[in-house]
Amino acid sequence: MSNEHAVYVDRLVKRYGKTVALRGISFYVDEGEVFGLVGPNGAGKTTTLRILATLLLPTSGSVKIFGMDIVKDANRIRRLISYLPEEAGTYKNITGYEYLSMIAHIYFNSKKDIEEAIELGIKIAGIGDRVYDKMKTYSKGMQRRIQLARALMVKPRLAILDEPTSGLDVVQAIEIRETIRYFAKKLGITIVMSSHNMLEVQEICDRVAIIDSGRILEQGFITELLSKYGVESLEKLFINLIRGETRRESA
Amino acid sequence: MRALKQLLIKDIKDLLRDPRIFIPFIISAVLLPIVGIVVVQGFRQSVQAVIARPIESFAVVDLDGSELSKFIIEALNRSESVHIETFKDIQEAIVEGESEFIVVIPPGFANQFRSYVNGSGAMPVLIVIQRVESIGLGIESARAYRGVEIISSILRSMLANRLGISKALPAVLNPIASDVLLYLEPRQVFVYVTGASATMMTLPMFVAPLIVAIIGLTVLQIAATSMALENEVKTFETLLTLPIPRSSILLSKILGAFVVGLIGSMFTVIGFAIYTYMVSAGIAQYATIITPSKSPAIQLLLSLGIQNIVSPLSLLIPKISFLAMIVVSSIIMVFFLAVLGVVIGALSSDVRIASTFVGPLAMPIFIAIYFIGFTDPLHLDSFVRLVLLSIPITQTALLSKLMIVNLWLPEITIGIIISLSLTLATLIVSSRLLSMETLARIHYYFTKRKMRQLR
Numbered sequence: 001m002s003n004e005h006a007v008y009v010d011r012l013v014k015r016y017g018k019t020v021a022l023r024g025i026s027f028y029v030d031e032g033e034v035f036g037l038v039g040p041n042g043a044g045k046t047t048t049l050r051i052l053a054t055l056l057l058p059t060s061g062s063v064k065i066f067g068m069d070i071v072k073d074a075n076r077i078r079r080l081i082s083y084l085p086e087e088a089g090t091y092k093n094i095t096g097y098e099y100l101s102m103i104a105h106i107y108f109n110s111k112k113d114i115e116e117a118i119e120l121g122i123k124i125a126g127i128g129d130r131v132y133d134k135m136k137t138y139s140k141g142m143q144r145r146i147q148l149a150r151a152l153m154v155k156p157r158l159a160i161l162d163e164p165t166s167g168l169d170v171v172q173a174i175e176i177r178e179t180i181r182y183f184a185k186k187l188g189i190t191i192v193m194s195s196h197n198m199l200e201v202q203e204i205c206d207r208v209a210i211i212d213s214g215r216i217l218e219q220g221f222i223t224e225l226l227s228k229y230g231v232e233s234l235e236k237l238f239i240n241l242i243r244g245e246t247r248r249e250s251a
Numbered sequence: 252m253r254a255l256k257q258l259l260i261k262d263i264k265d266l267l268r269d270p271r272i273f274i275p276f277i278i279s280a281v282l283l284p285i286v287g288i289v290v291v292q293g294f295r296q297s298v299q300a301v302i303a304r305p306i307e308s309f310a311v312v313d314l315d316g317s318e319l320s321k322f323i324i325e326a327l328n329r330s331e332s333v334h335i336e337t338f339k340d341i342q343e344a345i346v347e348g349e350s351e352f353i354v355v356i357p358p359g360f361a362n363q364f365r366s367y368v369n370g371s372g373a374m375p376v377l378i379v380i381q382r383v384e385s386i387g388l389g390i391e392s393a394r395a396y397r398g399v400e401i402i403s404s405i406l407r408s409m410l411a412n413r414l415g416i417s418k419a420l421p422a423v424l425n426p427i428a429s430d431v432l433l434y435l436e437p438r439q440v441f442v443y444v445t446g447a448s449a450t451m452m453t454l455p456m457f458v459a460p461l462i463v464a465i466i467g468l469t470v471l472q473i474a475a476t477s478m479a480l481e482n483e484v485k486t487f488e489t490l491l492t493l494p495i496p497r498s499s500i501l502l503s504k505i506l507g508a509f510v511v512g513l514i515g516s517m518f519t520v521i522g523f524a525i526y527t528y529m530v531s532a533g534i535a536q537y538a539t540i541i542t543p544s545k546s547p548a549i550q551l552l553l554s555l556g557i558q559n560i561v562s563p564l565s566l567l568i569p570k571i572s573f574l575a576m577i578v579v580s581s582i583i584m585v586f587f588l589a590v591l592g593v594v595i596g597a598l599s600s601d602v603r604i605a606s607t608f609v610g611p612l613a614m615p616i617f618i619a620i621y622f623i624g625f626t627d628p629l630h631l632d633s634f635v636r637l638v639l640l641s642i643p644i645t646q647t648a649l650l651s652k653l654m655i656v657n658l659w660l661p662e663i664t665i666g667i668i669i670s671l672s673l674t675l676a677t678l679i680v681s682s683r684l685l686s687m688e689t690l691a692r693i694h695y696y697f698t699k700r701k702m703r704q705l706r
Contacts, residue, residue: 055488088488089486093266102261106253
């Protein structure tokens, strides 16, 4: 079953001491899909993505990336994925070009591959000659563009993007969204991203999972979910689900 | 290896291009020679004010009114080099006099002097009041003593004339001279030491451990800041998901801080070297340095065929074996502190928290270094000595001090082995720590405790 999916998460639990961050969530992502994890702050989105990115270990349950176990095959998985942390910053005193070059040298061996990756990185970043300036001179939007370029230029099979537009202004956010959509399709990259911006998720993602307090409340294709609940926007669906959950918990 | 090289280059570039890192390096290289200039200038001015300027005038208050006191005042008045003001009482001399000091001949001075000459009384005492603007170096009274010396010589000549021993007077006063040589047991050499050369010796003995501490703290600060910054801007999270071994991430951080710390230390050492040279040379100007050709002791030893005579400065050039040990110890120290810094940085969610951790660490380090600076390693308890020789930073400080006298102790080798093991243990523990899982658990534990305290 899991071999067919790019990501297969089965009854994933994550505990920190007595606190439970994830209460047995299950979802899958097909190859080439853009999948969104939607939820309020503290819902467990970042914990889930960090487990997918091999940063944290599951307490129980299983996670497979392209059929490989996240715990046993972490090193092999790292060759196939790239991860963009939430509010990711940059090294202040090196240039965007030097940073992209470092990443290319880590991932590739041949001069041709390295040059191609850097060229693609520069293209994804789309900041012109500013790529040769120290990154401390970059705006927040430019820093995020470089980080996104870093994540996509190595053509990973799976890109894990944690709140890729958080902290950015509207224009910067739109630019990042367009870049993700365009290059994900062009390079055939599977994407798992988190966001609390419903509009953004509705615009980029094919399928979503709505997560709250470490539980997945609902998941599926956006259009199907909207018609199932008879609402016109993901925002309304989200509010209905969260409130319903709250009512159930208080009852 | 390829990934390690890439990360290392990135770390070194990122650190060396950071003004917060390189400006302190330049400041230490430039500031220390400036401090040297200020110290030497201050010393020179003080010395000139006190010693170099001749005594031109002083006031005398004669409360004795004896034949002897009148004789002294007449003799002083006859002198062409000094001008004398005479007063009847001290208050008047202070208010109306202009001289920088006032010599008071107390009542009964002549009688006391007479008894002293006859061998039946205590040495007569003149009272001197020195005017000063401030009290600082502790050499303010030197000029007053020089003034009294003028009166002493008047009385000395008078006595010599009366006793008919004018010609023999120098021999009576100083029948013999001496020329002292030191024999340094650990090195089995004779050393000719004067005031100035002793300063040249003691300064590096105290300064060397201090340089070690500064270098150590620089490395610690760089490593902690660099790692904490990775946490702060979340680049560390990214690094941990790259297809590179965890050891490469840890090693690149440690080696980055190590290399940059060494470059920075070079600036500090150059600055200190210039400072030490300036201060030593400045002090040496005012002290007589015995040269081998003028020293009777050295001439005698040389004529007897004894060759192992060295200058104190040559002691500062260490033996190769000792120097090699210092280099090993320094590398262990810098590496240990780089590991410690990376651990502190990894545990800190931002640079400010890292600085909060590093700050209090500086205090015990400096206390230990001052202790080593002032203490005589030979008279330390052997257990304390072994402990000091086993902890990476105190080890280098103590070794640098022992190196100057070339004093090899059996504990040195054991200490090096212990410190090396300690460093490797820290490295292994920190490589375990350097995973998001462990850091997240530690972070969660502290956050939860904080939350509980807030409640």
